[in-house]
Amino acid sequence: MSTTIPSGAAAHPVEKAGAGAATFVDQRLGSNKFLSKNLSKVFPEHWSFMLGEIALYSFIVVLLTGTYLTLFYKPSMAEVLYEGSYVPLQGVYLSEAYASTLNISFDIRGGLLIRQMHHWSALIFVAAVAVHMFRVFFTGAFRKPREFNWLVGVGLVTLALAAGFTGYSLPDDLLSGTGLQIIRGILQAIPLVGTWLAFFVFGGEYPGTEIISRLYSAHILLVPGLILALVTVHLIMVWTQKHTQFPGPGRTNNNVVGYPLLPIYMAKAGGFFFIVFGIIALLSGLVNINPVWIFGPYTPDQVTAGTQPDWYIGWLDGALRLMPNWESVIAGYTISWNILIPAVIIPGILFTLLAAYPFLEAWATGDKREHHLLDRPRNAPVRTGIGVMAIVFYGILWLAGGNDLVATAFNLSINAISRTLQISLIVLPPLAFLITKRTCLSLQRRDREKLLHGYESGRVLRLPHGEFIEAHQPLNEKELAVIGSKPDYPVLPAPDKADIDGVRNPRYRVEMLRHKLSSFFYRDNVARPTAAEIEAGQHHAEELAAVEAPLHEYEDADVIYNAHGGVLHHPGMPVTNAEQAAEEESRT
Amino acid sequence: MSSRSDKDLLPVNPEPGDPKPGYLPVANIEHKPRVTDTDPKAARRAERQVAGMFLLSMFFVVLFVVAYVSIDVYATVYVPVLGVVGASNLALGLTFGAAIFFIGAGAIQWAKKLMPDVEVVQERHEMTSAKDETDEAAATYERGKEESGFARYPIIRRTLLGALALFPIPLVVMLRDLWQSPAGANPAEILSRTEWREGMRIVPDIGHDTGDGVEGMVPAEIPVGGLVSALPYAIKETKDDPAANFRERGKAAIILVRMDPTEIRSQQGEGWDYQGILAYSKICTHVGCPIALYEHRTHHLLCPCHQSTFDLADSGNVIFGPAARRMPQLPIGVDEEGFLVARSDFQEPVGPSFWERG
Numbered sequence: 015m016s017t018t019i020p021s022g023a024a025a026h027p028v029e030k031a032g033a034g035a036a037t038f039v040d041q042r043l044g045s046n047k048f049l050s051k052n053l054s055k056v057f058p059e060h061w062s063f064m065l066g067e068i069a070l071y072s073f074i075v076v077l078l079t080g081t082y083l084t085l086f087y088k089p090s091m092a093e094v095l096y097e098g099s100y101v102p103l104q105g106v107y108l109s110e111a112y113a114s115t116l117n118i119s120f121d122i123r124g125g126l127l128i129r130q131m132h133h134w135s136a137l138i139f140v141a142a143v144a145v146h147m148f149r150v151f152f153t154g155a156f157r158k159p160r161e162f163n164w165l166v167g168v169g170l171v172t173l174a175l176a177a178g179f180t181g182y183s184l185p186d187d188l189l190s191g192t193g194l195q196i197i198r199g200i201l202q203a204i205p206l207v208g209t210w211l212a213f214f215v216f217g218g219e220y221p222g223t224e225i226i227s228r229l230y231s232a233h234i235l236l237v238p239g240l241i242l243a244l245v246t247v248h249l250i251m252v253w254t255q256k257h258t259q260f261p262g263p264g265r266t267n268n269n270v271v272g273y274p275l276l277p278i279y280m281a282k283a284g285g286f287f288f289i290v291f292g293i294i295a296l297l298s299g300l301v302n303i304n305p306v307w308i309f310g311p312y313t314p315d316q317v318t319a320g321t322q323p324d325w326y327i328g329w330l331d332g333a334l335r336l337m338p339n340w341e342s343v344i345a346g347y348t349i350s351w352n353i354l355i356p357a358v359i360i361p362g363i364l365f366t367l368l369a370a371y372p373f374l375e376a377w378a379t380g381d382k383r384e385h386h387l388l389d390r391p392r393n394a395p396v397r398t399g400i401g402v403m404a405i406v407f408y409g410i411l412w413l414a415g416g417n418d419l420v421a422t423a424f425n426l427s428i429n430a431i432s433r434t435l436q437i438s439l440i441v442l443p444p445l446a447f448l449i450t451k452r453t454c455l456s457l458q459r460r461d462r463e464k465l466l467h468g469y470e471s472g473r474v475l476r477l478p479h480g481e482f483i484e485a486h487q488p489l490n491e492k493e494l495a496v497i498g499s500k501p502d503y504p505v506l507p508a509p510d511k512a513d514i515d516g517v518r519n520p521r522y523r524v525e526m527l528r529h530k531l532s533s534f535f536y537r538d539n540v541a542r543p544t545a546a547e548i549e550a551g552q553h554h555a556e557e558l559a560a561v562e563a564p565l566h567e568y569e570d571a572d573v574i575y576n577a578h579g580g581v582l583h584h585p586g587m588p589v590t591n592a593e594q595a596a597e598e599e600s601r602t
Numbered sequence: 603m604s605s606r607s608d609k610d611l612l613p614v615n616p617e618p619g620d621p622k623p624g625y626l627p628v629a630n631i632e633h634k635p636r637v638t639d640t641d642p643k644a645a646r647r648a649e650r651q652v653a654g655m656f657l658l659s660m661f662f663v664v665l666f667v668v669a670y671v672s673i674d675v676y677a678t679v680y681v682p683v684l685g686v687v688g689a690s691n692l693a694l695g696l697t698f699g700a701a702i703f704f705i706g707a708g709a710i711q712w713a714k715k716l717m718p719d720v721e722v723v724q725e726r727h728e729m730t731s732a733k734d735e736t737d738e739a740a741a742t743y744e745r746g747k748e749e750s751g752f753a754r755y756p757i758i759r760r761t762l763l764g765a766l767a768l769f770p771i772p773l774v775v776m777l778r779d780l781w782q783s784p785a786g787a788n789p790a791e792i793l794s795r796t797e798w799r800e801g802m803r804i805v806p807d808i809g810h811d812t813g814d815g816v817e818g819m820v821p822a823e824i825p826v827g828g829l830v831s832a833l834p835y836a837i838k839e840t841k842d843d844p845a846a847n848f849r850e851r852g853k854a855a856i857i858l859v860r861m862d863p864t865e866i867r868s869q870q871g872e873g874w875d876y877q878g879i880l881a882y883s884k885i886c887t888h889v890g891c892p893i894a895l896y897e898h899r900t901h902h903l904l905c906p907c908h909q910s911t912f913d914l915a916d917s918g919n920v921i922f923g924p925a926a927r928r929m930p931q932l933p934i935g936v937d938e939e940g941f942l943v944a945r946s947d948f949q950e951p952v953g954p955s956f957w958e959r960g
Contacts, residue, residue: 056724093844099676107844123675126691127698159729192891195852196907199889199954209789209956214780219792220852220890223845224780256726270724278717285709292703299695300684314852315807315831315884317892319906334889334924335908341926346960352924353889353954386726418909428909429922 057279058259058272062149067283069142071290075135079128086122088114089230091223100307108311111186111226115306130298140174140326147171151401154389155258161372163251166244168369173241175326180233182324186226191312192321203353221314260388261499263491267387332414333360336436378531380506393500395454396535399447406446410439458540461497464489465548468555486555500542506532638715648715655708662701669693790958794951796854798932803835804942812838818941824860824879827898832856853952855884856932857894859914861901868917874933881932882918883952886910888925890954
């Protein structure tokens with residue numbers, strides 16, 4: 015196959031060199047075959063598709079700035095007498111880790127900037143990953159054929175949390191050390207092996223002298239290596255399967271509508287990388303983050319009030335705070351439910367459910383089709399309800415992680431806040447589910463109305479023969495495509511206990527369960543009108559709009575049309591604006 | 603620049619009937635031309651804007667280098683809203699950020715104003731492989747299975763699986779020395795005792811090794827209603843051993859509170875106080891945060907981490923929060939010289955619960 019890169023007498027010398035390079039690589043790797051297919055690859059556009067991009071770009075910034083930090087940071091818990099330039103700590107014994115962090119912050123030019131960029135981009139990374147995941151969840155982008163990529167994503171979220179936590183502990187300041195102390199308490203609570211596990215992790219009795227260097231190797235090698243590997247897999251899958259798209263005119267389940275990689279998508283995505291990078295740098299120049307010098311060095315018998323982990327760990331801390339103080343001693347062994355449930359069991363269940371969700375939903379609804387067109391959240395009310403329920407659950411735990419701050423800020427009793435949050439944690443998520451589901455169904459009904467009758471314009475008209483009508487407007491092409499994209503998901507049929515010959519159905523119970531689950535998912539969905547009904551409805555709306563049209567001319571002729579919500583009048587009522595003004599004048 | 607319509611954006615493979623067209627414009631979307639599509643002046647202006655932003659980026663790189671070289675790393679500057687901030691960090695952040703940002707802004711402006719804004723369509727192909735490809739893969743697998751004899755030689759198969767299952771064991775075994783335990787010591791025993799013993803003096807917690815001049819505390823140093831953090835005298839021997847120093851602080855740290863003896867409703871042992879001075883472990887029994895938030899009127903001790911609350915006038919019992927166990931009390935007295943001392947070690951393990959604790 016010949017090269018696709020243009021090479022001719024008129025080509026610019028740089029282009030010529032580029033073509034030469036492409037040929038050189040192609041002869042060794044066959045890369046032009048790949049390029050010929052992929053340079054024109056189409057990517058759909060939507061603001062929410064940029065969330066994953068933000069995650070990727072901020073991760074690149076994390077890697078770049080992290081590499082820079084490793085050049086100056088010393089992962090050692092050996093004690094040194096601090097003699098750096100930060101006056102309040104001069105003459106204090108502190109760990110080399112903390113001392114080198116202070117040096118980076120105060121004595122190395124650009125050090126503080128890079129440290130703050132590292133922290134800001136890490137926060138943005140975790141946030142973007144989380145919000146990106148919500149986007150994928152609420153739009154049903156995890157459905158077949160993208161379940162594997164959902165699993166990779168769940169792995170990435172977990173690793174992002176691990177990366178954040180291991181990094182948070184490295185400065186060895188009082189705040190991060192307190193976080194480690196809590197981790198040690200959690201490790202010790204694990205039945206059977208916990209005590210030994212804590213000793214192995216910390217290299218002996220807490221806090222030991224090992225933990226910082228061990229966290230360091232996890233933080234700069236193990237975790238980022240895994241993230242990088244999974245990100246690569248994630249992107250390859252997106253590339254192979256092509257991106258999902260939102261419904262719109264000309265968009266179907268079998269095509270991708272958007273912009274080609276070269277040049278538009280490349281320019282936009284490449285430009286966006288620099289925007290994200292630039293904003294992180296600006297933010298780090300302007301806004302202070304994690305000022306570890308204020309917290310002081312870590313010692314295991316000191317703590318500050320109002321300690322807060324980074325936001326993505328806050329929910330676990332909140333769970334620890336809200337849990338009732340249950341502990342049992344069975345046959346001489348201690349089981350600390352007060353720690354196990356919030357710190358191990360609940361996160362374990364949540365992440366398992368998160369990973370299993372695509373498979374659970376597909377099984378419950380009997381959905382085996384490929385989905386490339388995204389669901390509007392309202393069209394999958396149960397899924398949307400579950401998602402909102404999870405957000406509310408998370409939000410309450412996160413708030414609980416700051417219950418002491420809430421108490422001091424609003425001068426409330428910490429006990430009352432904790433009790434309220436405990437009750438809320440049980441009551442509010444199901445309530446959020448119900449409200450969300452009902453809201454989705456209402457939106458579906460409104461969509462159906464729009465399809466059947468067009469928009470309600472809110473203008474009541476009186477026709478010449480006395481009939482009152484409300485003017486409707488037909489939907490435009492885009493609205494029609496978006497609203498009309500609603501799929502009708504059938505409820506799985508209820509199985510028979512036995513077939514015609516009276517033979518017992520051996521799968522009756524499983525099939526009944528699936529019938530019930532799929533009813534739970536889709537029973538309440540508002541049916542989509544048929545194509546003929548939509549056509550008729552829109553046609554009717556057009557007719558009504560046509561009826562209204564001459565009235566507008568009438569209105570324009572300085573006649574009252576909005577004073578009473580329409581051209582409703584009765585004998586004796588003013589007809590023109592001038593008449594009404596005169597009447598009001600006479601009244602006063 | 604001439605106006606651009608859908609027709610100008612040619613498909614990569616224009617031949618009709620080509621099974622894999624590159625991409626085609628979406629037929630039924632009405633495309634409104636942009637100003638830059640119709641007005642050559644506007645297009646020139648956009649071109650200048652893009653180039654201007656790239657120039658700005660270069661300019662900020664120069665400024666960055668100037669700021670790096672010329673601004674003292676310790677200099678501070680007052681900025682409204684931000685307050686007094688490091689001048690170097692501010693200047694470097696702003697110039698570096700702007701240099702990067704303008705590359706992005708220029709690229710996006712370029713894409714939005716000058717590159718085609720016509721959406722195009724590409725067909726998808728089902729992920730499932732074609733039947734003949736699947737069959738071929740299956741046949742190749744069968745042939746491989748046959749040729750290797752994987753099915754025919756069960757002994758090879760089983761021993762291979764066995765070998766693969768065992769080979770990671772050394773990797774796990776070698777993790778054993780993550781903690782080199784002292785001979786005969788096990789974690790549960792280590793966690794169950796502290797440096798406190800009969801006659802061990804109590805020294806105030808005032809820094810790294812509590813200093814050379816400090817030999818102990820006398821009862822008069824603790825006012826009624828007050829709280830003092832304290833450590834065993836042994837901490838003074840850990841001056842050059844940070845690991846031991848931290849270990850003791852993490853386990854043996856105590857708080858001393860003094861109340862009117864009539865206010866003490868109960869103690870963990872008869873007469874464990876000294877003239878109303880009570881010694882409790884400082885390490886929370888929940889997950890191990892050090893506690894020193896004390897409300898002297900109610901005698902409540904509140905953990906700043908998870909808000910477990912203990913009543914120090916009532917045996918240190920839990921009255922609120924996630925902690926399941928009371929704070930262990932240390933029996934104290936005074937020695938011949940009048941210094942406060944421990945009368946024994948704690949009678950139960952301090953700090954968070956663990957499996958073998960019972």
